[in-house]
Amino acid sequence: MIDPAFEKWQSQLRKGFLELCVLVILEERRQSYGLELLHVLEQSGLDVREGTLYPLLNRLHKSGWLESNWETPVDGGHPRRFYKLSAVGKNQLAPMLATYQANTASFERLVQGSLASLSRALEAQETPP
Amino acid sequence: MIDPAFEKWQSQLRKGFLELCVLVILEERRQSYGLELLHVLEQSGLDVREGTLYPLLNRLHKSGWLESNWETPVDGGHPRRFYKLSAVGKNQLAPMLATYQANTASFERLVQGSLASLSRALEAQETPP
DNA sequence: AAAAATACTTGGCATTACATAGTATTTTTT
DNA sequence: AAAAAATACTATGTAATGCCAAGTATTTTT
Numbered sequence: 526m527i528d529p530a531f532e533k534w535q536s537q538l539r540k541g542f543l544e545l546c547v548l549v550i551l552e553e554r555r556q557s558y559g560l561e562l563l564h565v566l567e568q569s570g571l572d573v574r575e576g577t578l579y580p581l582l583n584r585l586h587k588s589g590w591l592e593s594n595w596e597t598p599v600d601g602g603h604p605r606r607f608y609k610l611s612a613v614g615k616n617q618l619a620p621m622l623a624t625y626q627a628n629t630a631s632f633e634r635l636v637q638g639s640l641a642s643l644s645r646a647l648e649a650q651e652t653p654p
Numbered sequence: 655m656i657d658p659a660f661e662k663w664q665s666q667l668r669k670g671f672l673e674l675c676v677l678v679i680l681e682e683r684r685q686s687y688g689l690e691l692l693h694v695l696e697q698s699g700l701d702v703r704e705g706t707l708y709p710l711l712n713r714l715h716k717s718g719w720l721e722s723n724w725e726t727p728v729d730g731g732h733p734r735r736f737y738k739l740s741a742v743g744k745n746q747l748a749p750m751l752a753t754y755q756a757n758t759a760s761f762e763r764l765v766q767g768s769l770a771s772l773s774r775a776l777e778a779q780e781t782p783p
Numbered sequence: 784a785a786a787a788a789t790a791c792t793t794g795g796c797a798t799t800a801c802a803t804a805g806t807a808t809t810t811t812t813t
Numbered sequence: 814a815a816a817a818a819a820t821a822c823t824a825t826g827t828a829a830t831g832c833c834a835a836g837t838a839t840t841t842t843t
Contacts, residue, residue: 528718528742528745529715530719531750532805533798534673534746534750535753536670536831536832537799537830538669538670538671538674539757539783539828539830540667540670540799540829540831541829542667542757542761542796543830543831544663544830545667545766546761546764547745549764558790558791559800560789560790566760568728568746569760570760571757572832573661573831574832576793576831576833577833579790580793580800580830581830582791584829584830588657590659601841602789602806602841603790603791603838603841604656604790604840605790605791605840613657621660621663622659624667626701628667628700629700630672630699631672631698632671632675632698632754634697635675635678635679635682635698636678645678648751654763662828662829663829665828665829666799669800669810669830669831670798670799670800672800673799681787687821687822688821689821689822695815702800703800703802704821704822705801705803705804705824706799706800706801706802708821709799709801709823709824710799710800711822712823730809731804731809731810732809732810732821733808733822734820735821735822738841762806767833784822786842787840787841787843788818788831789840789841791838791839792834792835792837793834793835793840794833795832795834795835796831797830797832798830799821799828799830800827800829803825803826803828804825805822805823805824806828807821808842809819809820810815810817810818810823811816812815812816813814813815813817
């Protein structure tokens with residue numbers, strides 16, 4: 526019995542987070558395209574849908590944070606739309622990382638005073654035999 | 655010159671995150687009320703507005719994750735609406751923490767391979783003299 | 784030639800953060 | 814005692830994102 530509100534919350538938690546992940550990948554790989562990004566995200570443990578990623582890429586492109594160009598693989602195959610960070614996008618990445626890490630630090634501060642109660646919550650997660 | 659898209663992204667990143675923070679605080683403090691929660695959040699570094707927190711509490715209450723009751727302080731003063739985790743809410747907390755930590759771990763995996771490029775990004779954050 | 788795989792597009796829904804404005808009660812000030 | 818300020822919560826509307834679902838186009842496989 527999974528509370529449907531929990532799954533909705535999970536979706537909400539990914540807002541903004543996925544964009545940061547994509548920018549980090551592009552910063553590392555210099556460039557990439559949709560399905561490859563999906564693969565990289567999945568390998569890192571993030572199960573992202575096409576209907577999530579492609580609009581995300583279009584938004585970042587419209588915001589001017591990404592540049593894109595179509596390329597056909599040299600060995601043939603379906604043409605792909607490659608994305609890479611623009612100068613503007615590169616400038617955004619550092620503040621975004623700072624914001625993300627500030628949130629993480631705030632959360633750590635919140636749980637710091639409640640290690641006992643949190644370990645209680647985590648233990649309750651496992652089903653008793 | 656701050657990109658307005660950056661501030662919008664910051665708001666998006668807090669979606670879901672703030673709910674988790676509030677639940678963690680209530681798990682630790684047993685119970686609390688609006689303005690006190692704002693104070694605790696602010697002390698941890700999160701600048702949350704009334705117009706964000708109160709609707710959030712109402713939503714969690716409607717979802718059945720929180721119980722609430724009005725109390726007037728024994729030494730007089732304005733009556734306050736106190737919230738505490740319900741049994742359902744307590745059951746949500748552990749899976750939510752697991753999801754949050756899974757996201758954090760995925761992100762760490764993504765940046766792991768790009769320590770060099772990320773430190774470049776962080777250095778670019780400081781303005782040269 | 785048909786089917787499958789690759790790769791991207793588009794439209795619509797539900798949800799949340801935030802701004803803004805408003806209500807009610809208590810305390811402080813004059 | 815009346816006015817002002819502080820405390821505390823409510824209500825409305827907007828913008829933005831994740832996700833589902835269906836669709837298009839090209840290439841490869843059968």
